[in-house]
Amino acid sequence: MSTPSTNAPTGRRRPNAGDGPELVPTHSDEPLLQVRDLTVGFRTEDGRVSAVDQVSFDARAGELLAVVGESGCGKSVAATALSGLLPHNATVTGSVRLDGVELVGASPDQLRAVRGKEIAYIFQEPMTSLNPVFTVGRQVAEVLRVHEGMNRRDAMSRAVELLELVGIPTPRERIKHYPHQLSGGLRQRVMIAMAVACNPRVLVADEPTTALDVTVQAGILDVLRDMRDRLGAAVVLITHDLGVVADVADRVMVMYAGRVVERGEVHELFERPRHHYTVGLLGAVPSARTADGQQRLREIPGLVPTLAEQPDACTFADRCPAASDKCRSSQPRLDVAPASRHEVACWHPAGTDRAEVPA
Amino acid sequence: MTGGRDVAGQTPVCEVVDLVKHFGPVRAVDGVSLRVDAATVVALVGESGSGKSTVGRLIVRLLEPTEGTVRLAGHDVSHLSRRAMRPHRRTVSIVFQDPASSLDPRLTVGGIVGEPLRLHGVASRDRARQVGEMLEKVGLRGSVAERYAHELSGGQRQRVSIARALVSNPSLLVADEPTSALDVSVQASVLNLLADLQRDLGFACLFITHDLSAVEYLADEVAVMYLGKLAEQGPREQIFNSPRHPYTQSLLSAAPVPDPSAQRARRRVVLSGDIPSPVNPPSGCRFHTRCPVAVERCSTEVPELRLAGGSEVACHLVADDGTGPDVRRGDSAPEPATAASGEPS
Numbered sequence: 016m017s018t019p020s021t022n023a024p025t026g027r028r029r030p031n032a033g034d035g036p037e038l039v040p041t042h043s044d045e046p047l048l049q050v051r052d053l054t055v056g057f058r059t060e061d062g063r064v065s066a067v068d069q070v071s072f073d074a075r076a077g078e079l080l081a082v083v084g085e086s087g088c089g090k091s092v093a094a095t096a097l098s099g100l101l102p103h104n105a106t107v108t109g110s111v112r113l114d115g116v117e118l119v120g121a122s123p124d125q126l127r128a129v130r131g132k133e134i135a136y137i138f139q140e141p142m143t144s145l146n147p148v149f150t151v152g153r154q155v156a157e158v159l160r161v162h163e164g165m166n167r168r169d170a171m172s173r174a175v176e177l178l179e180l181v182g183i184p185t186p187r188e189r190i191k192h193y194p195h196q197l198s199g200g201l202r203q204r205v206m207i208a209m210a211v212a213c214n215p216r217v218l219v220a221d222e223p224t225t226a227l228d229v230t231v232q233a234g235i236l237d238v239l240r241d242m243r244d245r246l247g248a249a250v251v252l253i254t255h256d257l258g259v260v261a262d263v264a265d266r267v268m269v270m271y272a273g274r275v276v277e278r279g280e281v282h283e284l285f286e287r288p289r290h291h292y293t294v295g296l297l298g299a300v301p302s303a304r305t306a307d308g309q310q311r312l313r314e315i316p317g318l319v320p321t322l323a324e325q326p327d328a329c330t331f332a333d334r335c336p337a338a339s340d341k342c343r344s345s346q347p348r349l350d351v352a353p354a355s356r357h358e359v360a361c362w363h364p365a366g367t368d369r370a371e372v373p374a
Numbered sequence: 375m376t377g378g379r380d381v382a383g384q385t386p387v388c389e390v391v392d393l394v395k396h397f398g399p400v401r402a403v404d405g406v407s408l409r410v411d412a413a414t415v416v417a418l419v420g421e422s423g424s425g426k427s428t429v430g431r432l433i434v435r436l437l438e439p440t441e442g443t444v445r446l447a448g449h450d451v452s453h454l455s456r457r458a459m460r461p462h463r464r465t466v467s468i469v470f471q472d473p474a475s476s477l478d479p480r481l482t483v484g485g486i487v488g489e490p491l492r493l494h495g496v497a498s499r500d501r502a503r504q505v506g507e508m509l510e511k512v513g514l515r516g517s518v519a520e521r522y523a524h525e526l527s528g529g530q531r532q533r534v535s536i537a538r539a540l541v542s543n544p545s546l547l548v549a550d551e552p553t554s555a556l557d558v559s560v561q562a563s564v565l566n567l568l569a570d571l572q573r574d575l576g577f578a579c580l581f582i583t584h585d586l587s588a589v590e591y592l593a594d595e596v597a598v599m600y601l602g603k604l605a606e607q608g609p610r611e612q613i614f615n616s617p618r619h620p621y622t623q624s625l626l627s628a629a630p631v632p633d634p635s636a637q638r639a640r641r642r643v644v645l646s647g648d649i650p651s652p653v654n655p656p657s658g659c660r661f662h663t664r665c666p667v668a669v670e671r672c673s674t675e676v677p678e679l680r681l682a683g684g685s686e687v688a689c690h691l692v693a694d695d696g697t698g699p700d701v702r703r704g705d706s707a708p709e710p711a712t713a714a715s716g717e718p719s
């Protein structure tokens with residue numbers, strides 16, 4: 016096992032290659048995290064609810080992948096499924112390989128060892144993932160004790176450093192507080208401290224900055240960048256804030272109703288969105304809506320369908336301005352557009368039907 | 375039955391005066407005065423941990439103020455008992471910042487949204503109909519009424535809590551980060567919804583948020599908090615077009631824009647120095663430890679909120695006509711006193 020590290024929060028290195036062959040990022044072709052056909056359903060009182068449908072993606076070491084999409088489209092479920100964290104009424108199929116090791120169907124012990132240490136999470140709702148009866152210092156320290164084998168004292172002093180790293184003022188005082196005594200933003204930062212505590216190789220950050228003001232947000236984004244650049248972590252960032260995506264993402268994956276509908280390099284995707292959902296999403300962005308002098312914000316009309324409703328169709332068809340009969344009878348798959356690393360699952364992608372010349 | 379009437383003789387829906395809330399040594403709110411008039415939206419923005427949610431909870435009297443006054447429709451409710459507060463509960467609603475923990479896990483969504491109606495004695499058939507309508511208004515299908523909160527996504531839960539807050543037609547809505555977990559398209563529909571309802575029903579709204587573009591869309595007035603106090607307050611255009619307080623200026627410059635090339639080329643004002651603690655706030659102006667333009671006086675003398683060029687500003691460096699430094703231009707302290715760093719002694 017790796018030695019506990021108690022150095023300053025910055026400039027830390029991952030354990031030496033000598034600690035074990037698995038700990039160094041691989042330079043082989045297989046990406047650090049490889050997800051194939053991940054499908055998740057829930058058994059509920061009114062039958063099976065499908066939440067994630069054949070989602071495939073790679074998360075590479077040293078890269079930040081942003082995941083965006085309609086509320087309820089399966090982002091959080093897909094993310095939690097990666098390390099088997101879903102409730103009992105969930106069924107998961109497909110494959111999730113971390114450095115070549117299959118995690119779907121792995122034993123609870125195996126998964127427990129992976130979580131926190133290899134794959135760490137920053138959850139969307141901090142209050143539900145912090146334990147109300149323990150102080151936040153104890154909760155951060157616990158992670159270090161379990162995964163890094165630190166003693167109580169070292170773990171606590173490292174916890175103080177971590178709280179400082181995520182911009183919590185007077186961390187020595189704050190470690191004594193219980194979650195309900197903290198503001199929303201402070202709780203979120205405690206979650207972030209817990210997630211980065213063990214220098215995970217994959218960091219899944221689900222809306223990590225929503226409760227934070229923009230100046231603190233900028234600091235948290237720096238922490239994520241640092242995880243990527245200095246520690247070579249693969250960062251998967253789920254967010255609704257397209258400004259944040261524009262700021263930090265290398266690649267972007269767009270989900271709609273349980274499926275991946277578009278994926279591409281960040282500049283490319285913002286400049287030439289090809290799926291009509293992505294076009295609508297970018298059009299609903301505040302600056303776009305205020306810039307064109309509209310009184311009302313632009314929304315995408317209609318409700319998100321539930322997946323079960325349309326197995327053999329494009330799930331966006333009912334709300335799509337370009338939909339044809341084909342879209343209602345046949346499901347488009349992601350395919351790579353010629354000469355670009357930009358994929359779209361659409362029969363009539365934007366910017367191709369009409370002769371549009373990029374400026 | 376006290377004052378709070380303005381010149382036009384209109385009683386504000388909600389008014390707080392010199393509000394103070396301490397949690398033990400934590401001075402969460404330290405002298406805040408605000409009013410929210412009928413049919414207006416006042417946005418409360420500011421640093422994380424600056425006391426925004428606490429102000430919201432004080433207004434709906436989930437918390438009792440340490441000092442100061444809370445008036446709802448002219449009635450002083452600052453120290454009313456739970457019971458005496460009950461009639462006011464019908465007229466004020468709150469959407470909590472953390473939707474998951476504010477929804478009863480034992481109730482279905484229908485039960486949660488219908489709860490305020492049940493308390494007001496609405497018959498169960500009418501209730502089901504109103505709940506269904508409200509769910510559709512916030513962009514959820516009627517069928518989610520059968521589900522439990524833990525079976526929903528974050529954004530779906532947030533819409534449930536908005537539906538619960540609006541179903542009883544409140545005259546004041548305190549909305550604490552109501553759209554933070556929503557994607558921009560749903561955000562747009564919720565903001566449109568709030569704007570529509572607000573126009574149709576004329577409720578007043580205290581809108582607590584970090585999303586400055588939502589503020590720009592929805593708010594009539596903006597109040598900016600920093601460490602338990604108001605730094606600046608004024609009409610929306612005024613705050614967005616000519617922010618006077620250096621904190622407001624840096625806040626506006628830090629908001630990321632959704633364009634990768636533009637965003638990466640942008641110059642953000644990065645505030646130096648540690649975020650101070652509300653247990654031991656800096657002397658003088660609370661912002662001086664991080665303010666790029668602070669001078670000697672800022673560390674010793676507390677600036678009062680005063681009218682300066684169209685908004686109320688608490689800053690020594692802003693003249694009465696509103697002129698002053700702009701940190702977005704890269705202004706820095708005029709004298710060798712330079713940007714103070716670290717905590718004051």
Ligand SMILES: Nc1ncnc2c1ncn2[C@@H]1O[C@H](COP(=O)(O)OP(=O)(O)OP(=O)(O)O)[C@@H](O)[C@H]1O
Nearest residue numbers: 057066086087088089090091092525526527528529
């Ligand atoms: N335990 C559960 N039982 C039944 N359905 C569930 C459960 N958890 C999630 N779902 C459903 O799965 C779908 C996907 O949810 P998920 O939380 O992944 O959405 P999301 O994309 O993260 O949305 P948001 O942006 O709002 O957080 C939703 O329709 C949700 O209602």
Ligand SMILES: Nc1ncnc2c1ncn2[C@@H]1O[C@H](COP(=O)(O)OP(=O)(O)OP(=O)(O)O)[C@@H](O)[C@H]1O
Nearest residue numbers: 196197198199200397402422423424425426427428
């Ligand atoms: N019950 C409590 N006990 C002790 N301290 C508290 C309590 N509630 C809030 N505080 C403290 O009061 C301060 C203000 O908290 P508040 O939740 O009002 O901030 P906020 O402006 O809403 O922040 P955010 O934007 O992060 O939600 C924080 O320092 C917080 O830790």
Ligand SMILES: [Mg+2]
Nearest residue numbers: 091139527528
């Ligand atoms: Mg989610």
Ligand SMILES: [Mg+2]
Nearest residue numbers: 198199427471
């Ligand atoms: Mg808050």
